[in-house]
Amino acid sequence: MISHFLNLEWKQFFRSASFSKSVGAKILIGFFALYFAASFLILGIGAFYIIKDQFPEQDPLVLVNSFLMYAIIGDLIFRYIMQKLPVMNIKPMLVLPISRSKIVHFILGKSALSFFNILGLFFYIPFAIILIKEGYDASGVLGWLAAMILVTQCANFFNFLVNKKNAVFAGLIAVLIGGYFVQYFELFNLPAFIGQGFDAIYANPILALIFLVVLVGLYAINYKQLKNEVYLDVLISEQTKEVNSADLSFTDKLGDLAPFIKNDLRLMWRNKRTKSGIWMLVLGLLYGLYFYPQTALKDFEVIYVLVGIFSTGTLLINFGQFIPAWDSGYYKMLMSQNFKYERYLKSKFMILTISVVLLFVLGIPYVYFGWKVLLVHFAAMIYNIGVNSHVILYGGTFNRKKINLNEKAAFNFQGTGAVQWIIGFPLMLLPMAIFGLINWLVSFEIATATLAIMGFIGIALHNKLMASITKKYIDNKYVMIHAFNQEN
Template identity: 40%
Template structure:
């Protein structure tokens, strides 16, 4: 039966009209898996010696167990935002003689093959092998590793519940926030008591049965959860939902652009995929903390700060903007059949990105803490985003003809729905240009000269806004019917 399910999914993928695009994406994802998998193996191989050198008075296995709780919390977070849950078209299977249990077991089995399950394996397997070569007890190490893998799979099944149940999600999120807040204010550090539990798994190997039973229990809970709604009438019945209208009359001040802007706001607030992307763009605001807290970037490589400054205010532009016009793919044919100028459509997208950059800049005000030079760098990056990156993004949209399903439940980061490899090429100038524009004046003149050059580039883009929009409009007009045809294809 498993072989039959695999055959059906392969035929669906191979026979689809988007096979070549999907294949290119799979190849890119495979290369990414090889890269991050190699990093995980390296980390696992050197972790013992690094801990031994850094903390010579503490056994490396004890140190790992003490901080294992933070790895678990990190896994929960990264899985929730990035792990793609398995999807299978079950409606045709409901009316043929295949047991529900077989389909559900297959769906849950697919979650085991997720790359996120192999990250822990690739880290802790080399670490365990090093422990064995260092003379640690074989039974203790093997059963400790077994327990860690059971915990890893438990996180996998827990993530399935978190994604399917808001109650579970809010419960886990509240627990994580409480742990972080208590640790931050030095009220309670969960490291030591939880470390005792994980060290117990190593010192008393028979306790490995506990994580194993937890894993089996979570699998059973997931199985029952899916089976409860596994009915044909439940899958096709219409749900009645009360609709709350949003008053957007204040946007009428934008004149002819108001209908487009209102449509975008409604699309974002009413659909799953754009809402996820907008939420994720908020986290770009914290990107500067990776750079502005490191003296090596400030003292020796300040030109890298231009890249960070652009990211801080460009989250919406880089995540939401790069998928213009794919956001409108489900009704693009109707939109293009109306008697409306293409220029107004593009200009509304430009204003939407400009407002998002401005809001991000206001929210970045706390970066003044790192000094006025840093804050002025962020301001220059915001001007660059408004005056140049917005136009580069719109230009890239003319080459993006991959449709998007607005209400898909896929993750904002890992979902390749709407992804086009061309976007990677278009993203390069958006990321490299601010570094280059800042570096040349900075290297030959001064830091302030680099700031002025970066800000001036953005200001010139705003001055020549009409010129850029006219050129981009001509490109969209030439590819209009190709875009309509591409968006009409259904996966």
């Protein structure tokens, strides 16, 4: 039966109507998969020797174990954002004499072979081999490796249980940030405390069975939950949900833009594709924590621009680049209404501007890393408002691909075309190039002021730029209506 299921999956993959259309996206995803796999493999091979060279007095295994808390929680966060639940077209099978248990076991077994579960092995297995080669106890290392494989699988099935629970995701973020700061300020070394548990597994490999028990428990819970949903009447019945409407009356102060802004805010929070993108705001805001603590990059000031543009413009980039494709499902109806197109675009601009300012304010604590960081972030905020927001809106006139709002954003290239790749150059690389050149030729202060001045010029020319962009949208209106009517 398993071979029959695999045969059906193979045929579904190659015979689907979207296969030829999405082959480019699949190749791109494959490229990224190979890149990450190669990176983890190289790191796994070289980690022992790098640690020995940089920290000669520390045991590489103990040091790696002390950072496993970050790796495990980071893996869970990455899965929450990126990993899709295992799916299978099971409706036709429910009227056939096929056991529901076999269907459920196949779906769960299929998830165990997910790339997310295999990726970590490209680090753990080479690292374990190097440890044995360098004289570590083989049984202890194999016990540690077995524990890491089981932990990876536990994360896989735990993710399926909490995938739709935003409170759990927020808790993971809180634990990750809290663990970092309590360690940074030397209040309590939580990562090292958890690392001692993995040290104990190396000393006593039988302890790895604890994770096997946890894995069996998680599998059983997933099995029971999924089996209860594998009924034909459950799959075809209409689900009724009570919708709690948020109070958006504060937007009424924005006048005739309020109806459009309300619609966009509801769209962001109620749909899976946009909701996944909202959580990117947290990652974008914390983007600088990867670069700024590194002393090697302290004098590489062009990095400040990269972080500033990205952290203050996370929503601008993730949401703005798909304007007006977010409304593609009802774009024809929207264009039949009696309103000025300029109001529609100004509402988008208002949302992008408010998000840029808000993210800058939330990022003010980055001043801890120096006043230069905050100064560049301020200039990046002005640049995003005056330049990048208009670039994003203009780029939207070339969007021709429909977006399904019910699909997750992770590894989802639906709605993505050449425009989204090309527009990255003026958004990110242009300000970095301008800043880097002027900083090298003149000074840091002049380079920062140049970015801010360019932003202020864009703000001063806002009305003229919007008039030109609006005309472009109106000229392409019927082309976009026709394009959005086509199925991807």
